[in-house]
Amino acid sequence: MFDSVFSADQLVRIPGGSVPVRITHGPSREYFTGIGFPLIRDWLYLSPVDEPSGEFPDLGTVRPELDEFIDIPGGAKEWLLVGHLGPDLLLLDGATGRVHAIVNGSDEITPVHESLQELGFFLYVMQRERALFYGPYEDTDESEDVRGAIDLVRAELAAAGPDAFTGPGASWPRLLREFKDEWVEYAPAGSGPQAGTSYPGEHNWWAPRTCPEPARRCDRGHK
Template sequence: MSNPPARLTAEAVDEVFPRGVVRPPAGAIPPGIKHRPTREFINGVGLPGEIRGRAAVIHEPADGGWQPLPDLWEEIREHDWTWTMPEHPEDWFYIGNIFGLGLLVIDGESGQVRFIPESEAGLFLLHKSVESLAYYMYAIERDGQKYSEAYAASIDKDPNDPRDKEGVFMEGGRALSAELYAFDPTPFVNDADEPWEDNGEGPWAWMIREISEGAWAE
């Protein structure tokens, strides 16, 4: 397991996402995002544009890419997908998706990241900050080689290593889960073992479980 850094840096994000960082100029960030540390992080460090397979995607804010929550609600409520609006919803912005599971929304007053699941109504706290969201995406993408078929097969064939491919994938998933939990436990309902528990159905738990089962191997 990698030790989480005290802070995520622009250099670290650029190294892992050389062609895909959402780092808008300050003037392109919606004024409704009033939380200064959030604005400074988005403008200075940035958010990964997407992780492999578009499992999680962050939109560019230009050209209306970060939609105010009331506008999003009006757009999709005709499909019987609604939720209770927070206070001052005009300061909440839809910034991205977790594929097949739901929408990512920033609370412009606090900088917290909320999740709107496709399967139920609600605005659930997912991350305490945009830095936490960025770190989860960063760590998952950074360790992609450890989830690969080639890496697992090389260890499986090593006569001096007792692990098989399944063990390598599981080890990678558990190390990732422990690292992410150490950085910000907010997305976990219980603890770092959540992805392998019956109720471990949060969006990141689902991803970590897939990694541990070899579903992300290429």
């Protein structure tokens, strides 16, 4: 699936000898070597490493002050950072394979994915449907159609990983809602104060690298 939506230079896969030894969960080790991590600048997801030999920092390094504020789960300081989802941290429990999130600036650790494979499926779907999130198309009113399509993406992801859509401030529903709300505000026939203007691209972590087809949609100066 990854190979169908990412090019070879948009993925970083980790040789077996470079997989952190603290990852004892077999399927997680296989994910590091066989599936890997998307490596795209200004995308929704940010990989913690940019080369196969890169080191994955742990929670104790990324947030050393955390245990001063909350009673963190046992062994959590050893969990590895496996990416940023927008402004949120994604952490892997190397013993169980579960992925947890720390929402931007908070002190709460929340389970978000049963496995790296589940996270990978979410990233695959978001890349597959990336054109939905580029913003309103020039001289058209497709706001309702695209917002409905975003709802379908949400339903697909929720069916694949329901835990990702539970809990206060959960990352995935919040991020998808932000995309959908921007369509309300900036769509050509929208009702918001910016209706009729070009999409502002305020999420610098989702700037498209190339314009979608057809060419009439290339209205934001991307080459």
